[in-house]
Amino acid sequence: MTPTLPEFLTDPPWLRKPKRTADWTAVTIAGLEPPPGRRVRWAPGERTDWLGDPSPHHEAHWRAEIGRHFGTYGGPSFCQADVLVHAPEHLARPLLPRFSPGDGEILGDWLRPLLARYETDVWDVVVRMAASRPARNGRVMLPLLGADTARLAAHWLYKLKTARHVAEEWFERHGPLAAGYYLVPDALGGAAAPRRHAVHALRHAAGMDAGLVVRAALAYGDADVDAVARLLPGDPSGVAPAQRPAAPPKPPGSADAAAAPRPVLRDGGGALPAAAVRNLVLLLGIAGRPDEFPGVDDALGEVAEICEPSSLAGFAWGLFEAWRDAGFPARDRFVMRALARFGDAGTVRRLAPLAAGWTAPDAYDRVWEALRALAEIGGDAAETHLNDIAMRARTKTVRRAARQRLGELAEARGLTADALADRLVPDLGLDGAGGLVLDYGPRRFTAVVDERLVPFVVDDHGRVRKTLPTAGVKDDPVLAAAARERFARLKKDVGVVAADRIARLEQAMLDGRSWTPAEFGAHLVRHPLVGPIARRLVWRAATGVSFRVAEDGTCADAADERVDLPADAAVTLAHPVRLGEDELKAWSALFADYEILQPFPQLERPVHALTAAERDACRLDRLTGRRGPARGFLRLCRRGEWRLPRAADTSRRRRIMLPAAEMRYIAVDLSPGLANGDPADSGEQRITAVRVVDRFGAASPHRGGLRFGDLDPVVVSEALADLDAALRAPA
Missing domain, CATH: 1.25.10 (Leucine-rich Repeat Variant)
Structure with missing residues (x-):
């Protein structure tokens, strides 16, 4: 039986007179008010990204800037925003009531760090700027959940093509429950334009989950639940916006x-x-x-x-x-x-x-x-x-x-x-033993990936070849060509996957990421491509025991004694700063005896442990006075971890900073500093201070008791290794 086609396909509304349906404005409940309250809902890592670079200046600089831009005659809004974003909080926060940029002003990228730093305290400014320039500033409003932002997103969704995608992202982030919670009063109210916007937005949210939209109306009473349900698509009561005689949709220009x-x-x-x-x-x-x-x-x-x-x-x-x-x-x-x-x-x-x-x-x-x-x-x-x-x-x-x-x-x-x-790491067709059969017809070869993840070929007689031979007279030319192409693709794919896995594992060591023993076995030890990488590293169980993975997949300690992992013992990659000196020497000797080459520096990684006095201090003197080329410090910043904060009203940048913890940085002061025009030609730099500071430059123990000992020793060791390499870089 041929199914009945939807009416939209056979008799679309733009080709017929609008049907007489119940007037949607008849479902009106006056006096409803959206709930108060404002929330900022950040995506993972978003707030940190939006905060941007920390301040390169000390408090005296910011006091002078406040006098210039918040004085009697004020200053440009973007200069005021720079002060609010970077000045120490005890100086900046009291200035917020005096910050009122005009609707038409362009603040560039200042809105994001302003919102990230002050959240609801700059809510009105952010919403006003987003409303005045939706295409430019609309995305800054995405984390904000409240009645005004819900209404603004509903307006954009209905009215503005340039901001419709931003509105869709807003509803996608906050969900149908939040949309219904704030928009039900407008959807049932008597004002025509807000009602159209709200109903449109609720129908959009209902496409994600209509049940949640209806549930949101529970906050207003049972009668409102029924009224909202009747406004959504598919309601049997038929109460919906009357189909107005809309013009036919414009035919697509290309998608015919x-x-x-x-x-x-x-x-x-x-x-x-x-x-x-x-x-x-x-x-x-x-x-x-x-x-x-x-x-x-x-x-x-x-x-x-x-x-x-x-x-x-x-x-x-x-x-x-x-x-x-x-x-x-x-x-x-x-x-x-x-x-x-x-x-x-x-x-x-x-x-x-x-x-x-x-x-x-x-x-x-x-x-x-x-x-x-x-x-x-x-x-x-x-x-x-x-x-x-x-x-x-x-x-x-x-x-x-x-x-x-x-x-x-x-x-x-x-x-x-x-x-x-x-x-999701692909096995690239390799079997459990790490082999891939390549068929020439009468001959067969097995592609194998060695411990260094370099593919090679073994023939039927056990002879090892670096690559596949050309097809012989007796070989099937089609099969041989396919096999050669498959092997070439394998070599390329192994390189891509290996580079990604090695980089992720090194980062996992720096981040202290852990695996359960089950995950460790399934996704690392027994994987045909990741297994060879895992066997060349030193791991550590939550019990404190360090171990390696042997050829047969079992675990062994530095004395080559078998280690059985408890089922609940998390596994991490051992950073050498967390290994004792004797343990590190034992592992280095064992890997040397077995001629195990590591995929990235682990055991041979430079270790910079702090003394007891250094752990209790907010500054390190061991590097003070050392000199190195500007290019070495620039190379650190170009890698992405270290930051070169923007220096306002000066020709040089005299500080580089590394994020070390939540709102904590390792700051390195340089003299004479890196020239803004051509930093690479700034000449020799001298380190004048290495300190732990907050993002506003404060390092005094009287302002929070910042100490190097409060930072992760891995972060400190890596930072000092970076600086040592920068100082030794060629000029």
């Missing part, structure tokens, strides 16, 4: 229905009629705008139920190819949402390599949408390809965006991003 294969009905019902396919493209273009054409999302859901999923995926991909061939015109960006709605694992495999290759500056929004589509399609393929993009993409921006989406998928599974990445 004729350019894509027609979807096929389930159970042999044949392809959708051409007219229905054209209407389907228009529906995709207006999806997410239920106030203009109520029921669009429900109609698209019906299409997914009556059509073969693979045919819908092919249809969406056809639209995408037409969009790509036309140069990705902005008016047809809905195509990416079509991929997210109808895509499958095949879509993921085709879209992921394209997204990884988009590097033009104007392609970032498209990359972001593509990665979002991959995450919404979900499944093993999406996780695998997002992880691959995070490893292989050519730009840091794309790699970072992929990690963010992968982190969202990990959170949905109750995992950390690193834990999910462990599960």
